[in-house]
Amino acid sequence: MKKWMMACVAMLGIWTHSEAQWNLPYVRPAKYDYSSYYSAALASGLKDDPSFLKAALQKGWGYYKTTFILSNGLVCHRRKENGQVIGTNEAVSEGQGYGMLLSVLMNDQATFNRIFEAANQFMWRDDHKSYFIWNWPSGAQGSATDADIDVGMALVFADELQKKKLWQPYSKGGIDYHSRAMDIIRSIRKNMSSQDFLLPGDNWGGDGLNNLNPSYFAPANMKVFDAYQSEVDFSPVIANCYAVMKKCSAQWQKGQTPDWITKDGNKGSKGNDMLDDGIRAPYRIGLDALWFGDATAIEFCRNSRNTLSEYANADSRFVLNQMGLYNAGGTLITGSSALDHMAMWSTAVLASGDKTYTTKVIGRDLILRLVGDGLTDAFGSTQLGEIDYYYKQSLGLMGFAAITGQFPNVLEDMKGNVIPVALVRPEPRGARVLAGDAGSQGAGILNLEGPGASSIWFAWPGSTSALSRASASLRSAIFSADGKASLPR
Numbered sequence: 001m002k003k004w005m006m007a008c009v010a011m012l013g014i015w016t017h018s019e020a021q022w023n024l025p026y027v028r029p030a031k032y033d034y035s036s037y038y039s040a041a042l043a044s045g046l047k048d049d050p051s052f053l054k055a056a057l058q059k060g061w062g063y064y065k066t067t068f069i070l071s072n073g074l075v076c077h078r079r080k081e082n083g084q085v086i087g088t089n090e091a092v093s094e095g096q097g098y099g100m101l102l103s104v105l106m107n108d109q110a111t112f113n114r115i116f117e118a119a120n121q122f123m124w125r126d127d128h129k130s131y132f133i134w135n136w137p138s139g140a141q142g143s144a145t146d147a148d149i150d151v152g153m154a155l156v157f158a159d160e161l162q163k164k165k166l167w168q169p170y171s172k173g174g175i176d177y178h179s180r181a182m183d184i185i186r187s188i189r190k191n192m193s194s195q196d197f198l199l200p201g202d203n204w205g206g207d208g209l210n211n212l213n214p215s216y217f218a219p220a221n222m223k224v225f226d227a228y229q230s231e232v233d234f235s236p237v238i239a240n241c242y243a244v245m246k247k248c249s250a251q252w253q254k255g256q257t258p259d260w261i262t263k264d265g266n267k268g269s270k271g272n273d274m275l276d277d278g279i280r281a282p283y284r285i286g287l288d289a290l291w292f293g294d295a296t297a298i299e300f301c302r303n304s305r306n307t308l309s310e311y312a313n314a315d316s317r318f319v320l321n322q323m324g325l326y327n328a329g330g331t332l333i334t335g336s337s338a339l340d341h342m343a344m345w346s347t348a349v350l351a352s353g354d355k356t357y358t359t360k361v362i363g364r365d366l367i368l369r370l371v372g373d374g375l376t377d378a379f380g381s382t383q384l385g386e387i388d389y390y391y392k393q394s395l396g397l398m399g400f401a402a403i404t405g406q407f408p409n410v411l412e413d414m415k416g417n418v419i420p421v422a423l424v425r426p427e428p429r430g431a432r433v434l435a436g437d438a439g440s441q442g443a444g445i446l447n448l449e450g451p452g453a454s455s456i457w458f459a460w461p462g463s464t465s466a467l468s469r470a471s472a473s474l475r476s477a478i479f480s481a482d483g484k485a486s487l488p489r
Helices: 002-019 040-048 052-068 093-105 109-122 145-163 177-191 205-210 219-228 235-247 278-292 295-306 317-322 339-351 355-361 364-371 390-403 472-478
Strands: 079-081 084-086 133-136 422-426 443-447 454-459
Touching: 040 052, 040 364, 052 093, 052 364, 052 390, 093 109, 093 133, 093 145, 093 390, 109 145, 145 177, 145 219, 177 219, 219 235, 219 278, 235 295, 278 295, 278 339, 278 390, 295 339, 317 364, 339 355, 339 364, 339 390, 364 390
Parallel strands: none
Antiparallel strands: 079 084, 422 454, 443 454
């Protein structure tokens, strides 16, 4: 019995430690533990404070909700121009995608639904099956593919969470997560792609092929769509996304990409520097490397070593300074290093999988630069005004989540045995097992052995059927066939 109890304590210790690493409602799979890719100092510090990264994202999300979500539910386009804050009563469709993805990562279904319903009310056009009103309240028309592709993936994740009873069922006005996700997936494939090239929207006509936006190329999102349904196939679109990027060979070799490009790899009408659009490519391609191990994605991410060439410098300020914007010739635009740019570049660094690279870059200085100066709960620098930009905060939070193991492929995770979060309540008392009803309550309580031991409450939303989704070893160790807690003899 003693050996079994020690093994049980060891298992529970792993689970409760994993729970401390993110906000999602299920125990984090080990594959998202990236600590071996961090600097020794960062990894050591996180062992002493394992909830730091989770708490930082919580604080940033609290600021985000308070500052950028309007009373009508839309994520606003707050920004600065000429030193003045503007856009506090404006919204663009891409912001709704960011807000919904972040709501998933934060396990905030109420906020997810608020943003989703507002986007449906103010931006959706049923005749186009897209968020065709990309700018509110101006009413500017034409979907932005990056918005719909992020909203679509957020809906897929939400649908999978509700299927596992980790989120509440949702349906309003004949719309549910699945139905709207399918509307978007079909529309992207039919109306936002042409000749298997991903267009920047559904209102560009033939000119879209001459104005492709590589920062909209989201192969990970499209692979999630392909795994979610079988009506349409994105694999040729994904292949063309990478083919187009590779045609800009000089930039590809540096892990860079232009803001705009033609399908033949020539300069787009809107310019081919890597500015505030293109900076998202390291993050989007990075997710494909992290989630799917795509060889081409990994190649692109490893090429970023040729941009962040100071990564081996003992003074991390040098490589952080290189995490900026670049002109078409691959030269750093002086002074462009910023919160959002660092978050995007660092995703590619991690996704490279090269520990001689990642351990030099992903360290305490980077993390502290991202989470902010502490003057507010916002990410980034108050002095630099980064707290006033919805775009910077959105990218900062998402990139931070990606590199800290808090941005999972929820669809893939839901395919296996999902262990809902275990809550730990310290209760220093002697050894005994307290029987818990795992039937109608969907929960069980196990008091561990010895002075200062913990009482562990396992909760499976739903009923006994939900309990069956837990691992067989956990189930046999803790619960008998009648659902009562017991020690095996």
